Amino acid sequence: MHIADILKRDSVTASFEFFPPRNDAGWDSLFHVIADFERLQPSFVSVTYGAAGSTRARTHELVVRLKTQTKLDPIPHLTCANHTCGDIENILTQYAQCGVSNILALRGDAPQAGQTASDFPHAIDLVRFIRKFNERGIHPDPRGFGIGVAGFPEGHPDTPNTLLQMDHLRAKVDAGADYICSQLFFDNAAFFDWQERCQLAGIQIPVMAGIMPVTSIAGLKRMADLAGGTKFPAKLLRAVQRCGDDAASVERVGIHWATEQCMALLDKGVRGIHLYTLNKSDATRAIFQNLGVKTAADLR
Ligand SMILES: Cc1cc2nc3c(=O)[nH]c(=O)nc-3n(C[C@H](O)[C@H](O)[C@H](O)COP(=O)(O)OP(=O)(O)OC[C@H]3O[C@@H](n4cnc5c(N)ncnc54)[C@H](O)[C@@H]3O)c2cc1C
Numbered sequence: 376m377h378i379a380d381i382l383k384r385d386s387v388t389a390s391f392e393f394f395p396p397r398n399d400a401g402w403d404s405l406f407h408v409i410a411d412f413e414r415l416q417p418s419f420v421s422v423t424y425g426a427a428g429s430t431r432a433r434t435h436e437l438v439v440r441l442k443t444q445t446k447l448d449p450i451p452h453l454t455c456a457n458h459t460c461g462d463i464e465n466i467l468t469q470y471a472q473c474g475v476s477n478i479l480a481l482r483g484d485a486p487q488a489g490q491t492a493s494d495f496p497h498a499i500d501l502v503r504f505i506r507k508f509n510e511r512g513i514h515p516d517p518r519g520f521g522i523g524v525a526g527f528p529e530g531h532p533d534t535p536n537t538l539l540q541m542d543h544l545r546a547k548v549d550a551g552a553d554y555i556c557s558q559l560f561f562d563n564a565a566f567f568d569w570q571e572r573c574q575l576a577g578i579q580i581p582v583m584a585g586i587m588p589v590t591s592i593a594g595l596k597r598m599a600d601l602a603g604g605t606k607f608p609a610k611l612l613r614a615v616q617r618c619g620d621d622a623a624s625v626e627r628v629g630i631h632w633a634t635e636q637c638m639a640l641l642d643k644g645v646r647g648i649h650l651y652t653l654n655k656s657d658a659t660r661a662i663f664q665n666l667g668v669k670t671a672a673d674l675r
Contacts, residue, residue: 376448378477378521378553381418382581388418388647389671390450390583393441393654395422395433404654406440411656413446415663416670418647419477421450421556426484427457431466439473450523451475454483455495455504463495463504471514477521479556480505480547485533498524499543502550524552526582528560528569532603541576548578555580556649559587559598561632562608563639583647584640588658589615589629591622630658634665641666641674648674 381388391412396402412420420441424434434451441449451470455463470478482498495501502522509519524547527540534540544555555578560566566584573582589595595615599607611632618624637648652659668674 385418386675390649391417391420392651395430395437408656419448424452424454450477452479454481455501456483456493460494467508479523499547499550506551521553523554526555527558528566529604545576555582557585559585581646583649585649587651588633590626630661
């Protein structure tokens with residue numbers, strides 16, 4: 376479904392993020408729990424794209440399998456750093472042919488010294504490219520692809536000037552983005568403040584809140600690495616530390632924290648919640664259960 380139709384149908388969206396598995400065991404384990412995710416009836420699911428296209432084939436494979444073998448509606452992430460116009464054109468054409476309706480348009484990691492210069496210095500260049508692609512009528516939907524972009528409630532490490540950073544986000548919206556999905560965060564105050572700053576900047580498209588439950592100490596360390604700039608509140612770290620080596624307790628604490636975040640976001644009228652699942656269904660199911668809902672439709 377085009378994101379415009381999803382947003383019309385769902386007053387609050389609930390969506391899940393998957394990554395393309397690296398090996399057969401990973402594929403088996405994801406498809407073993409896929410029915411759990413289907414039962415929760417998310418508004419859509421998204422599939423990450425490895426840095427500089429490292430998972431290009433696997434992202435495509437997962438998107439196609441989700442689309443053809445499940446009831447889930449997949450939105451592929453697409454990063455443009457280190458890609459040529461030809462690369463992106465091919466990927467978009469393939470997705471259009473498969474009936475994929477939306478793309479999350481990202482830059483990805485900035486090219487390192489020595490890497491080929493990209494045709495797309497920033498995500499906005501990809502948004503513009505997709506808009507032009509849409510105008511050519513290649514996609515079976517006359518509107519073409521719906522477009523999402525990333526936003527960073529606690530700032531993006533490349534742009535310490537937060538006013539400038541908001542200008543860059545606003546420019547992506549003006550270039551034609553339909554929705555913003557936020558980087559993961561643990562401090563709702565930071566999200567609410569950023570949401571208010573988005574409104575002050577004249578951004579009116581829906582903003583979805585990225586929530587990742589802490590499920591292990593190793594996972595927490597990986598998050599700190601991947602989502603540079605994201606703050607870990609002392610209260611959360613203290614609660615995790617109290618668990619010591621008890622892995623099940625760490626997971627319970629993480630699920631509890633994420634549930635409290637979701638409840639407060641829903642109470643304040645958030646437009647969407649995007650759960651980073653790490654391809655496991657337990658934490659997502661527990662959060663829904665704690666929220667007192669059987670499916671995403673009950674949140675609307
Ligand atoms: C929801 C979400 C999903 C993600 N999924 C993936 C994924 O699947 N694969 C992956 O590799 N990465 C993913 N990322 C990470 C993302 O690619 C990186 O954080 C990247 O560094 C920024 O991407 P962007 O799309 O925001 O880029 P941009 O919008 O290009 O911004 C990157 C930086 O450049 C600055 N900037 C923007 N425009 C200009 C300009 N015109 N001039 C100067 N500076 C400018 C911005 O302020 C920012 O600091 C995801 C991030 C989020 C929040």
